[in-house]
Amino acid sequence: MKLFSFSSATTGVADEPGRPASASRTRVLWLACTAHALHDGYTDMVYALLPVWQADFGLTYGALAIVRGVYAGTTATLQLPAGRVADIFGARATLAFGTFLAALRYAVAGMSGTLVGLCVALAISGCGSSTQHPLASGAVSRVYGRNARGPLSIYNFSGDLGKSALPAAISLLITVMPWRHALWAVSSVGFVLAAALALFLPSVPRQASSVEDASSHSGNASRTGFSLLFTIGVLDTAVRMGLLTFLPFLLKAKGISQPVMGTALALVFIGGAAGKFVCGWLGARMGAIGTVLATESGTAALILAVIWLPLGPALVVLPLLGAMLNGTSSVLYGTVPELTSVDGTERAFALFYTGTIASGALAPVAYGLLGDRIGVNAATIATAVTALAVVPLALGLRRYLRRA
Incomplete structure (x- = not known):
């Protein structure tokens, strides 16, 4: 299969043998x-x-x-x-x-x-x-x-x-x-x-150029690691979409006006965009698992803060909450190639994206039904609990990564 190519100038590393210039x-x-x-x-x-x-x-x-x-x-x-x-x-x-x-x-x-x-x-x-x-x-x-x-x-x-x-x-x-x-x-x-x-769009060869580029684990181990990563991705997306479902109602209960509501949501999305950019680089330098543990724990803590803080302080933490909510995704996407063979890269990404897209569609429905039964605040706390559920999965994933 013919594929595309990208630059090491962006990463600050030298060209690898067998890689495009x-x-x-x-x-x-x-x-x-x-x-x-x-x-x-x-x-x-x-x-x-x-x-x-x-x-x-x-x-x-x-x-x-x-x-x-x-x-x-x-x-x-x-x-x-x-x-x-x-x-x-x-x-x-x-x-x-x-x-x-x-x-x-x-x-x-x-x-x-x-x-x-x-x-x-x-x-x-x-x-x-x-x-x-x-x-x-x-x-x-x-x-x-x-x-x-x-x-x-x-x-x-x-x-x-x-x-x-x-x-x-x-x-x-x-x-x-x-x-x-x-x-x-x-x-x-x-x-x-x-x-x-x-x-x-340039083409690049499908073959691995070095042993380092191939998965460092056996097939069964890589499948287990990918399954853990897939589950983390599904849960992370569920947390994000579930919280965004309830956030307007949480802020409305604090007395926010409609014009300020738009600003509040914009703060979350701006923080989310920044989080995607920054956390991918942090994952490359600090390790994927440490970054995921930080973002998911931070997400849970900030969700609880938004629930219990008054409106003013809650608005202040929204950009950071957005960064934590979205930042994990960049780390997870960057980890997919480590858990699959070179020939299976596209299939692995396809599986991963299918799971996260499906989670994004189903999670608001599931959390919405839960909110009908236990109330908005309790259902929002459930999204924080879901974020914390990622922590043991991330710790289990550590052994399958070359550089956790």
């Missing part, structure tokens, strides 16, 4: 980051468009849920098949075509006049977006080898930039032009990026 690695890093930003931005643009579609098509809330669910479902279920397609056609071609499909979604949606048409457009986009996470993550880990943690944190952080920029851009565009024209304008960006990926 620094310039090629840099080019792949930024192309993959751009792809991540675009795909994640396309995903969150749906939220900005739902009210527009509801007004234009007369959709019920149930129909809007279907519209959103079609995209999330196809993206989650096609992560693994995307890796198999890449085995046949090459990762560069598969990612470029996936980006083309994601852009086509908004072009088709701009021509649609029915709910069925919208669902078809979102299904097309879900097929395309399913390629991005496993293939781009696998590319980063392949070209950087044992130095991949830092670049993977940059890659992870770039998705948050897209989530911030594209929904804001589409919200602005639909104030100055019809929403269909706005969608065509945004889709054109995706078509340009698809062409850039096809033309300029």
